[in-house]
Amino acid sequence: MVQEKNNEGNQISRRSFLTTGATAAAGFMIVPRHVLGGKGHIAPSDRLRVAGIGVGGKGESDIAEFAKGPADIVVLCDVDDNRAANSVKRFPKAKYYKDFREMLDKEHKNIDAVSVSTPDHQHAVAAMAAMQLGKHVYVQKPLTHDIYEARMLTEAAKKYKVVTQMGNQGASGDGVRQLMEWYNAGLIGDVHTVYCWTNRPVWPQGLPWPTATAEIPKGLDWDLWLGTAPKKDFVNKLVPFNWRGWWDYGTGALGDMGCHIVEPPFRVLGLGYPTSAEASVGSVYVDEFKQGYFPDSCPPSSHVIMNFKGKAGDIKLHWMDGGIQPARPEELGPNERMGDGGNGAIFIGTKGKMMCGTYGMYPSLLPSSRNAEAKVAQTIARVPEGHYLQWVNACIAGYGKKELSAPFDIAGPLTETILMGNLAIRSYDVRKPKASGSGFDYPGRYIKLLWDGPNMKITNFDDANQFVKRSYRDGWTLGK
Structure with a gap:
């Protein structure tokens, strides 16, 4: 969705949200990864490889929800080993880091998407770093700490052509x-x-x-x-x-x-x-x-x-x-x-x-x-698969292929407000x-x-x- 201007002020277009879901329900062909290639494109035949940044508390429940679908939690990152302990135990094969910058530098070729569930002041820097590497992102609410950050993430999602979702689950209800x-x-x-x-x-x-x-x-x-x-x-x-x-x-x-x-x-x-x-x-x-x-x-x-x-x-x-x-x-x-x-x-x-x-x-x-x-x-x-699986499926389909409930072009302006x-x-x-x-x-x-x-x-x-x-x-x- 995009913002549109009319003679009564800025409005959020609801055209895509009001669709009957034909696009979301449509099937897709199985295409090898090398055919699609490029940033923001993951072959429909693959499972989504997710890295979690902030994996205690809400972050723990977020990645657990992703794992219920066609997603593999392959990397964990948290500044607090105590908060991360449950996720480390649940996903023992996942590599573990404390600094998301080091994690992205070393693991960006091994992941397709990133979930960010840190305190608010770290949302934007983690999400932007991931998007600039062409990674799809799911970010807990509020999307950012500052108005400026929200605007920058909204623009970046379009620039880098990545699938985005904010963690306001009611948007899919x-x-x-x-x-x-x-x-x-x-x-x-x-x-x-x-x-x-x-x-x-x-x-x-x-x-x-x-x-x-x-x-x-x-x-x-x-x-x-x-x-x-x-x-x-x-x-x-x-x-x-x-x-x-x-x-x-x-x-x-x-x-x-x-x-x-x-x-x-x-x-x-x-x-x-x-x-x-x-x-x-x-x-x-x-x-x-x-x-x-x-x-x-x-x-x-x-x-x-x-x-x-x-x-x-x-x-x-x-x-x-x-x-x-x-x-x-x-x-x-x-x-x-x-x-x-x-x-x-x-x-x-x-x-x-x-x-x-x-x-x-x-x-x-x-x-x-x-x-x-x-x-x-x-x-x-309606969204029968729910908020989390909707994002996972959209990531697998690739940028622009499926409707989402809270992509950054909706979540960004909401967060600014x-x-x-x-x-x-x-x-x-x-x-x-x-x-x-x-x-x-x-x-x-x-x-x-x-x-x-x-x-x-x-x-x-x-x-x-x-x-x-x-x-x-x-x-x-x-x-x-």
């Missing part, structure tokens, strides 16, 4: 397709407002960086774990999970859950770049008299409002995290579950409303009695000394940030642009 069919049939009219929310974070946020250092655990290469991030001493309880709450490494609740919750409205409504964003965040108090200022840490809660140009008019999308939720729709019964309980999305249109949970699950028209009355034909092909919300959150805490010399001003608060999407730039508050693209630590670059 039935729920988002049901929502699209209802919306396309006009059951709720033109959507003008969307509410998205999550009960996360479930990790610490709104904290000062720990002052006490700790001994690096045996088996963890801390310098490689830091990667692109600034050099810091190891501290307890940062790995393997709590890094999500620190801007140097993670992307907070929005980065973690936005690709699962914002994805349905982004896809259903064909959203492109937002035109503006504004945010408010929860405060942290270190004692009863002093408010904390911890810009290195994501806030404990936030509310972001982003505006988009829709085909039928402006669309306002609300994001809420840290337990903040929108008001319950009047059409929802007092004991009916909103979303999936802790997470969800509500679409408000000119003729009605609809709702879903995480991944687009539990799609429902509101009031729920409308679900039994709605008779809408299935027009969008998610990270635009984080840009607004981080801009809220930009502070400068007052001219009087006493106290601070916060010029990013209480304003609407105007976003030039094609050029990746805030046009009315330049200090916010520092969050579009970060500087890497010496020795790290985004590609060659």
Whole structure:
């Protein structure tokens, strides 16, 4: 899919997503590898040879899913031997490395594809290095840590002609397709407002960086774990999970859950770049008299409002995290579950409303009695093989041969939108000394940030642009 411009702003084309699946269902001829050749082309008669970068936790489950299909896990790479232990045991024939750069240098002729499931700050550099070698890539959500990185990976996927997929599994689910069919049939009219929310974070946020250092655990290469991030001493309880709450490494609740919750409205409504964003965040108090200022840490809660140009008019999308939720729709019964309980999305249109949970699950028209009355034909092909096998099969078929649910030309713009919300959150805490010399001003608060999407730039508050693209630590670059 490609981004298209019309007189109402940038939209994501849904032509290929709306196909009936004839292409995906079509058979193929068995062709020897040497006939196809070249980057991005793997013979349909072969199994996919996959290397995993980050193979503990979610990375462990990712490669296990690939292995259920016509894929062989031939190389493992992780900076932490302890986290990698289960995968090493499960795939004893796979070679093992700690540095993905060394792994790609030595093994690129022995692999066809790479799965990246590292902390967010390492996604882009690992994926770009693999794509530049002509390797297909599967990258966990969010696709990248920065807006700039997302744009670069999206462009690289086309340049190097590789098969790509982001790890937002709901994109292959039935729920988002049901929502699209209802919306396309006009059951709720033109959507003008969307509410998205999550009960996360479930990790610490709104904290000062720990002052006490700790001994690096045996088996963890801390310098490689830091990667692109600034050099810091190891501290307890940062790995393997709590890094999500620190801007140097993670992307907070929005980065973690936005690709699962914002994805349905982004896809259903064909959203492109937002035109503006504004945010408010929860405060942290270190004692009863002093408010904390911890810009290195994501806030404990936030509310972001982003505006988009829709085909039928402006669309306002609300994001809420840290337990903040929108008001319950009047059409929802007092004991009916909103979303999936802790997470969800509500679409408000000119003729009605609809709702879903995480991944687009539990799609429902509101009031729920409308679900039994709605008779809408299935027009969008489902993905019976699931998100993981869809990517494996597409890699085997070769670039451009099969449809995918979250290729980078969809996942990239979605990630940019998610990270635009984080840009607004981080801009809220930009502070400068007052001219009087006493106290601070916060010029990013209480304003609407105007976003030039094609050029990746805030046009009315330049200090916010520092969050579009970060500087890497010496020795790290985004590609060659």
